[in-house]
Amino acid sequence: MNKMITQPADRQAEYRKLPAVDALLRLPAVALLAAEYGDAATTASVRAVLAAARAAIAAGADAPAADTWEERVQAHLTATDAPSLRPAINATGVILHTNLGRAPLSPAALAAVQAVATGYSSLEYDLAAGTRGSRHDHARQLLRDLTGAEDAMVVNNNAAAVYLALGALCQGRSVLISRSQIVEIGGGFRIPDVLRQSGAHLVEVGTTNRTHARDFAAAITAETAAILRVHSSNFKQVGFVTMPELDELAALARARGILLIDDLGSGTLIDTTAYGLAPEPMVQQSVAAGAHLITFSGDKLLGGPQAGLIVGQAELVERLRRHPMARALRVDKMTLAALEATLRSYRRARASDEIPVWQMLAAPAEAIAGRAARWQARLAEAGIDAQVQPGESAVGGGSLPGETLPTWLLAVAAAAPDAAAARLRNGPLPIVCRIQHGCLIFDPRTVLADQETPLLDTLVAEFGHTGE
Numbered sequence: 001m002n003k004m005i006t007q008p009a010d011r012q013a014e015y016r017k018l019p020a021v022d023a024l025l026r027l028p029a030v031a032l033l034a035a036e037y038g039d040a041a042t043t044a045s046v047r048a049v050l051a052a053a054r055a056a057i058a059a060g061a062d063a064p065a066a067d068t069w070e071e072r073v074q075a076h077l078t079a080t081d082a083p084s085l086r087p088a089i090n091a092t093g094v095i096l097h098t099n100l101g102r103a104p105l106s107p108a109a110l111a112a113v114q115a116v117a118t119g120y121s122s123l124e125y126d127l128a129a130g131t132r133g134s135r136h137d138h139a140r141q142l143l144r145d146l147t148g149a150e151d152a153m154v155v156n157n158n159a160a161a162v163y164l165a166l167g168a169l170c171q172g173r174s175v176l177i178s179r180s181q182i183v184e185i186g187g188g189f190r191i192p193d194v195l196r197q198s199g200a201h202l203v204e205v206g207t208t209n210r211t212h213a214r215d216f217a218a219a220i221t222a223e224t225a226a227i228l229r230v231h232s233s234n235f236k237q238v239g240f241v242t243m244p245e246l247d248e249l250a251a252l253a254r255a256r257g258i259l260l261i262d263d264l265g266s267g268t269l270i271d272t273t274a275y276g277l278a279p280e281p282m283v284q285q286s287v288a289a290g291a292h293l294i295t296f297s298g299d300k301l302l303g304g305p306q307a308g309l310i311v312g313q314a315e316l317v318e319r320l321r322r323h324p325m326a327r328a329l330r331v332d333k334m335t336l337a338a339l340e341a342t343l344r345s346y347r348r349a350r351a352s353d354e355i356p357v358w359q360m361l362a363a364p365a366e367a368i369a370g371r372a373a374r375w376q377a378r379l380a381e382a383g384i385d386a387q388v389q390p391g392e393s394a395v396g397g398g399s400l401p402g403e404t405l406p407t408w409l410l411a412v413a414a415a416a417p418d419a420a421a422a423r424l425r426n427g428p429l430p431i432v433c434r435i436q437h438g439c440l441i442f443d444p445r446t447v448l449a450d451q452e453t454p455l456l457d458t459l460v461a462e463f464g465h466t467g468e
């Protein structure tokens with residue numbers, strides 16, 4: 001009983017030790033923080049820190065020591081001022097990791113972004129004529145040269161490209177799709193939903209595993225605007241499976257006066273089989289096979305910024321450019337700058353030397369083994385016992401489903417691997433890795449060269465005392 005009466009009195013004494021908001025704001029160090037972070041943010045942090053102290057007292061703690069307030073306010077301000085979108089180290093070995101931002105940009109692409117982003121640019125200005133120009137002119141010739149298409153256009157992403165193509169060319173009419181291609185790409189992008197939103201009607205053709213050209217031929221009516229082919233980006237069908245070749249579908253579409261739209265998803269300008277990978281459809285091949293419009297992503301295997309690239313017949317691309325939705329789906333100058341620089345690497349045949357995605361795809365297993373061994377040696381110096389072991393990297397990002405590349409991994413045993421991985425994710429430079437059999441697994445393939453030192457420093461700090 002006594003305890004219950006005296007406890008609240010103790011608590012009252014602790015509450016009374018809490019300074020007033022104004023008193024904290026007048027502390028010299030806090031005043032300096034206000035000069036850096038602004039009065040409003042600093043006052044909000046002071047209130048938050050006091051509220052946290054009151055909550056702690058209510059839970060039985062004592063009031064914080066008087067000399068700790070400045071650092072408490074500082075810590076809260078730093079935390080709330082930190083950006084939400086932050087750089088991270090991808091040690092998962094998944095090259096096109098959609099959740100980690102897909103393709104890292106090449107240094108040339110970054111330099112191009114910087115050059116146009118911090119000043120004015122010729123975004124919609126014809127410098128030769130001194131008159132208004134079009135943002136659609138940038139990257140256009142590069143895309144034509146690289147794909148062989150008559151014309152090209154850039155929108156916000158490939159989802160937007162498919163939506164615009166269907167909305168502008170197929171609205172109110174029907175679109176034929178094989179039952180094997182009525183798919184969900186990820187992030188809720190479902191082909192039937194996109195069709196419905198675009199105002200086109202979906203007509204399913206064939207069966208889940210087998211669709212023939214004659215199935216498409218039989219389904220064409222006066223209502224039919226197009227055949228849509230959708231690349232099965234994130235799954236693989238094996239066994240008793242058939243789809244007509246693209247040139248067969250193109251011939252059918254031409255003969256019947258409808259369009260063939262080819263959503264390649266990733267697509268590629270470089271032959272993936274030269275890298276020991278399964279064939280990924282090449283944009284040039286779709287153009288040559290006679291697809292009327294082809295759409296693909298800027299930040300999948302192309303290795304550039306987020307964008308949707310549309311190439312194909314000039315008259316159709318022109319209709320897309322004129323469509324009112326084109327304005328809503330248009331890209332920014334930074335995207336165009338990064339895209340042009342990326343495409344220039346391809347035109348100079350330097351993509352696999354200059355574009356990070358292709359450098360990672362091309363990295364020889366021996367080179368990765370060498371990096372893993374260097375990491376192991378560095379950790380050994382700090383008394384950490386890590387193993388180098390063979391494993392697989394993944395391409396990811398809706399391209400080459402199920403395709404892996406042989407790699408070498410660094411495995412660090414941890415007593416509580418989930419907790420250790422969480423600490424690595426929540427550090428100043430977040431590290432994302434895999435967990436397997438009680439070990440944290442780091443794949444050098446997706447760790448950029450300039451991230452090695454911070455990665456290893458962090459691992460030494462995290463595991464440095466456990467191995468001793």
Ligand SMILES: *Cc1c(COP(=O)(O)O)cnc(C)c1O
Nearest residue numbers: 157158159231233265266297398
């Ligand atoms: C990835 C993908 C998309 C969406 O592309 P984004 O650039 O992510 O919008 C659409 N279709 C297919 C077949 C894809 O693989």
